[in-house]
Amino acid sequence: MSENKDQFRxxxxxxxxxxxxxxxxxxxxxxxxxxAKELYEDDEADFDEDNWQEAKDDAARVITNEHERAGxxxxxxxxxRRNEMVxxxxxxxxxxxxxxxxxxxxxxxxxxxxxxxEVEYDESWLVDEYRFTASATDRPVKVPITGPYTLAxxxxxxxxxxxxxxxxxxxxxxxxxIEKLVDAGARYIQIDEPALATTPDDHAIVGEALExxxxxxxxxxRIGLHxxxxxxxxxxxxxxxxxxxxxxLELANGDYEQLDVFKDPEFTADLALGVTDxxxxxxxxxxxxxxxxxxxxxxxxxxxxxxSPDCGLKLLPREVAYGKMENMVQAAxxxxxxxxxxxxxxxxxxxxxxxx
Amino acid sequence: MENxxxxxxxxxxxxxxxxxxxxGLYPLPDWAKDDLSHLKGHQxxxxxxxxxxxxxxxxxEEARDEVIGVQxxxxxxxxxxxxxxxxxxxxxxxxxxxxxxxxxxVRYYDNNNFYREPVVTDxxxxxxxxxxxxxxxxxxxxxxxxxxxLPGPYSLADLATDEHYGDDSDFLAAIADFLADExxxxxxxxxxxxxxxxxxxxxxxxxxxxxxSEAIDQxxxxxxxxxxxxxYWGALExxxxxxxxxxxxxxxxxxxxxxxxxNLYNIQEYGTTDDVAxxxxxxxxxxxxxxxxxxxxxxxxxxxxxxxxxxxVYLTTNTETFxxxxxxxxxxxxxxxxxxxxxxxxxx
Numbered sequence: 032m033s034e035n036k037d038q039f040r041x042x043x044x045x046x047x048x049x050x051x052x053x054x055x056x057x058x059x060x061x062x063x064x065x066x067a068k069e070l071y072e073d074d075e076a077d078f079d080e081d082n083w084q085e086a087k088d089d090a091a092r093v094i095t096n097e098h099e100r101a102g103x104x105x106x107x108x109x110x111x112r113r114n115e116m117v118x119x120x121x122x123x124x125x126x127x128x129x130x131x132x133x134x135x136x137x138x139x140x141x142x143x144x145x146x147x148x149e150v151e152y153d154e155s156w157l158v159d160e161y162r163f164t165a166s167a168t169d170r171p172v173k174v175p176i177t178g179p180y181t182l183a184x185x186x187x188x189x190x191x192x193x194x195x196x197x198x199x200x201x202x203x204x205x206x207x208x209i210e211k212l213v214d215a216g217a218r219y220i221q222i223d224e225p226a227l228a229t230t231p232d233d234h235a236i237v238g239e240a241l242e243x244x245x246x247x248x249x250x251x252x253r254i255g256l257h258x259x260x261x262x263x264x265x266x267x268x269x270x271x272x273x274x275x276x277x278x279x280l281e282l283a284n285g286d287y288e289q290l291d292v293f294k295d296p297e298f299t300a301d302l303a304l305g306v307t308d309x310x311x312x313x314x315x316x317x318x319x320x321x322x323x324x325x326x327x328x329x330x331x332x333x334x335x336x337x338x339s340p341d342c343g344l345k346l347l348p349r350e351v352a353y354g355k356m357e358n359m360v361q362a363a364x365x366x367x368x369x370x371x372x373x374x375x376x377x378x379x380x381x382x383x384x385x386x387x
Numbered sequence: 388m389e390n391x392x393x394x395x396x397x398x399x400x401x402x403x404x405x406x407x408x409x410x411g412l413y414p415l416p417d418w419a420k421d422d423l424s425h426l427k428g429h430q431x432x433x434x435x436x437x438x439x440x441x442x443x444x445x446x447x448e449e450a451r452d453e454v455i456g457v458q459x460x461x462x463x464x465x466x467x468x469x470x471x472x473x474x475x476x477x478x479x480x481x482x483x484x485x486x487x488x489x490x491x492x493v494r495y496y497d498n499n500n501f502y503r504e505p506v507v508t509d510x511x512x513x514x515x516x517x518x519x520x521x522x523x524x525x526x527x528x529x530x531x532x533x534x535x536x537l538p539g540p541y542s543l544a545d546l547a548t549d550e551h552y553g554d555d556s557d558f559l560a561a562i563a564d565f566l567a568d569e570x571x572x573x574x575x576x577x578x579x580x581x582x583x584x585x586x587x588x589x590x591x592x593x594x595x596x597x598x599x600s601e602a603i604d605q606x607x608x609x610x611x612x613x614x615x616x617x618x619y620w621g622a623l624e625x626x627x628x629x630x631x632x633x634x635x636x637x638x639x640x641x642x643x644x645x646x647x648x649x650n651l652y653n654i655q656e657y658g659t660t661d662d663v664a665x666x667x668x669x670x671x672x673x674x675x676x677x678x679x680x681x682x683x684x685x686x687x688x689x690x691x692x693x694x695x696x697x698x699x700v701y702l703t704t705n706t707e708t709f710x711x712x713x714x715x716x717x718x719x720x721x722x723x724x725x726x727x728x729x730x731x732x733x734x735x
Contacts, residue, residue, distance in 0.1 A: 130673055130712035130714055130715055131417055131712035131713055131714060131715075132417065132420060132712065133414065133709075133710060133711065133712055134414065134415075134420075134500065134709055134710075135499060135500060135501065136474075136492060136495075136500060136501035136502065137427075137429060137430070137431065137433065137434050137474050138420065138423055138424040138427055138428070138429055138433070138474075139429055140420055140424075143712070145673040145674075184499075185499060187671075187672050187673040187674070188672065189672065189673060189674035226499075229494070229497070229499060230497065
């Protein structure tokens with residue numbers, strides 16, 4: 032269990048119990064931001080770099096505020112400045128180049144970059160984004176960063192012996208970036224590693240990369256790891272060895288079918304449980320989300336539970352995304368009150384002792 | 388046993404012919420990616436079903452023309468149609484068949500790529516879809532040697548779900564019949580590549596390996612062309628390889644990009660076909676090999692073998708090339724063509 036969660040408890044928090052509410056990161060962009068981008072990319076239009084910067088700043092303020100209004104304990108700017116989770120970083124790291132779009136499926140493409148030389152830290156990736164968001168809110172800001180294993184796996188590797196070597200080199204850069212973010216005041220960092228779900232056998236590489244990422248990062252900085260849409264039984268319990276405070280997992284989409292995976296052996300980290308499905312464009316009721324939150328209490332005690340959507344909300348209609356956050360926060364507060372009142376009695380199974 | 392017999396009747400000093408080719412399934416040119424995104428959409432029900440309308444057909448025709456031109460300009464010895472319509476990659480022939488429902492999006496092997504799961508719900512019947520693509524290509528090749536591409540029966544069965552035949556071996560047999568009928572409708576082709584990654588990725592168990600070989604034999608026999616069976620993403624397990632050699636095929640392909648040792652071991656231990664295909668250029672990495680390096684790898688492979696007198700050595704990428712950005716795919720083709728020319732010169 033992590034000791035650094037309570038720093039995010041709001042001063043006026045009304046319940047004794049505290050289920051930290053958060054989001055994974057991405058959020059639907061306001062339509063006008065997409066329009067502004069089109070203008071910025073249109074040579075004919077009278078819309079320059081400053082205009083584009085202003086539009087992104089405005090969008091970041093609006094979405095940060097939207098997260099506040101929904102009542103989240105920790106907020107993100109909805110990744111308004113980021114286009115895609117690998118491209119954004121690859122553009123900022125020396126050693127990557129872009130050669131054009133490649134197919135993911137059907138007519139869905141992605142500008143998969145190539146690593147053509149040693150990766151090196153150049154300009155900061157997220158410090159400006161963090162500073163701006165932190166200045167736009169009084170709430171703690173969570174910073175999502177695409178993890179080194181995903182940055183390596185979702186690129187062509189022309190320069191390194193294998194993807195593990197590339198991932199380790201990138202992990203050192205992520206470490207450097209997190210140090211800068213921490214210097215700037217960030218206390219909540221989430222490493223996104225969706226690629227781990229597709230190649231679960233590589234969990235040891237991700238573990239080693241995380242060791243590099245957290246080297247010399249102070250204990251009070253909360254580090255989460257987000258992994259989504261995979262077969263968790265193939266990475267659990269191995270991931271418990273990872274040096275992170277919290278695992279952010281997608282479980283609502285599969286109707287908690289994979290819940291039992293985490294019951295044995297005992298879940299020793301904090302669990303950021305996905306309690307709303309980001310692939311269903313309907314807002315779940317507060318009651319439904321309360322039931323989902325209680326699923327998490329089958330795995331960990333309330334002190335170790337964090338509440339979050341399954342994954343980034345960016346593919347949803349904006350009002351649905353907002354509704355999910357709002358109901359999620361309300362559900363968390365209701366469950367806290369029920370816990371305070373002693374109305375919730377969930378037995379966690381006693382796991383079989385580990386062999387070693 | 389026919390292959391063994393053929394191996395020993397080789398003339399002593401056969402001149403090896405080096406043939407540059409590819410396993411097809413090309414990336415769309417970037418303009419076609421854009422046009423088709425707009426015309427078709429981005430969702431799973433927007434993908435190719437075999438009855439696309441005029442506008443979409445016109446884009447594919449222009450794109451086909453372009454990739455055939457790319458191959459001709461590069462100087463490849465075999466021209467493929469490009470399989471640009473194969474939204475579902477190797478599952479395409481089933482995705483356009485009548486007795487098949489395409490359902491959710493599922494992962495394509497260990498890649499960050501997805502296809503619609505084809506579920507066979509009734510008796511399969513050939514559609515002629517691939518044959519008509521080849522006919523269109525034949526009109527554009529100016530007499531250059533045309534090469535057909537199909538999924539191997541084992542891989543196609545592996546990529547699909549059976550809700551009709553009920554038994555793995557019956558299903559594989561039905562897929563083999565289906566592919567043989569598709570192949571039977573082909574126009575004249577010089578070569579047929581049967582792509583069999585599942586033989587590596589989902590190793591057939593006892594008995595299944597023999598049935599896979601028989602199914603391949605059946606599809607190979609349906610065409611009057613040289614048949615190359617190309618497994619990739621590793622080497623075949625010994626037994627699978629030994630069974631594959633029993634099929635009446637002209638060449639086995641070896642993915643030397645992903646595994647050198649086990650592929651060499653198979654050849655040294657069990658011998659191989661009179662012709663071979665060497666997957667020496669990486670179809671999944673933008674790093675473009677030097678033609679000289681490819682030529683050296685051919686010599687290296689030949690140097691490791693007891694017999695080096697292959698009749699034909701196909702030089703190819705190990706995998707399909709749709710994983711690559713378009714410009715890099717074009718470069719890969721140029722390298723293969725040049726490497727084959729260099730190998731020819733060196734051998735002479």
